[in-house]
Amino acid sequence: MGTKPLIPMHGGYRKLISFQVAQLAFDVTVRFCDRYIEKRSRTRDQMVQAARSGVQNIAEGSQASGTSKKTELKLTNVARASLEELRLDYEDYLRQHGLPVWDRDDPRRQELVDLRCTTADDVIRWIKAVHDRGQSGQNGQDHKGEKSTASTSSMISGIAANAVLILIAVACSLLDRQIASLAASFENEGGFTERLYRVRSEKRAAASVTSPRGA
Numbered sequence: 001m002g003t004k005p006l007i008p009m010h011g012g013y014r015k016l017i018s019f020q021v022a023q024l025a026f027d028v029t030v031r032f033c034d035r036y037i038e039k040r041s042r043t044r045d046q047m048v049q050a051a052r053s054g055v056q057n058i059a060e061g062s063q064a065s066g067t068s069k070k071t072e073l074k075l076t077n078v079a080r081a082s083l084e085e086l087r088l089d090y091e092d093y094l095r096q097h098g099l100p101v102w103d104r105d106d107p108r109r110q111e112l113v114d115l116r117c118t119t120a121d122d123v124i125r126w127i128k129a130v131h132d133r134g135q136s137g138q139n140g141q142d143h144k145g146e147k148s149t150a151s152t153s154s155m156i157s158g159i160a161a162n163a164v165l166i167l168i169a170v171a172c173s174l175l176d177r178q179i180a181s182l183a184a185s186f187e188n189e190g191g192f193t194e195r196l197y198r199v200r201s202e203k204r205a206a207a208s209v210t211s212p213r214g215a
Contacts, residue, residue: 013062018174020118022058022083025167026051027120029086032164036093036157047089053082054171073182080175087168090161099158101165112166123167127159 013019029051037044061075094101102109108130117123134155 013059016058016062016174016178018079018171018178019055019058019062021167021171021174022051022054022079024117024120024123025083025086025164025171026055028123028160028164028167031120031124032157032160036160043089047086050082050086050089054079054086057082058175069182069186073179073186076175076179076182080172080179083168083172083175087165087172090165090168094158094161097154097157099154099161102162108162109166112163113170123163124160127156127163130159131156 026048029047033044033047037047057075057079061072061079064075065072091101093099112123112126115122115126117126131152
């Protein structure tokens with residue numbers, strides 16, 4: 001059985017679905033804030049920074065994993081907390097503008113998830129399509145209350161905010177699993193210090209087997 005490397009493969013964060021979804025939420029948030037949040041508002045800066053923090057900490061945690069599982073776990077938790085902060089900002093926006101947060105069983109939620117958007121443009125096209133369907137009564141669900149109490153711009157912002165909430169929910173669910181897996185791995189296998197001890201022990205054991213014995 002070969003010796004495990006002291007520094008395992010690490011830094012493949014771009015392949016993590018949690019990173020991809022968090023990055024998508026960040027990209028849409030930047031556009032959302034440009035259009036719907038006052039440019040000099042502190043909320044605007046907070047939302048963009050929270051979205052960015054979610055992405056950056058996933059990446060930094062993945063990069064740090066080669067030498068510190070503890071750091072990876074800590075930074076992944078920071079990413080999760082940043083996305084939770086962003087979720088609250090979007091919920092606040094909807095509440096303060098008299099717009100609904102979609103129910104968990106709203107079919108539009110699963111529709112967006114199933115679409116597997118990869119760019120902000122994909123999400124924005126979907127937002128427009130949902131709005132147009134609502135205007136023509138093709139939603140397959142009664143959203144008349146939303147139409148009667150909101151202007152077109154407000155309606156679109158409400159759909160956009162809910163769209164990002166869906167992305168955040170997906171990213172948070174993935175990060176929860178990631179954190180649980182990292183915690184279990186750290187508990188069972190330890191981190192860099194434990195790997196270093198094992199590598200040194202294996203080398204000493206190998207050296208004692210191959211070295212010539214005294215007469």
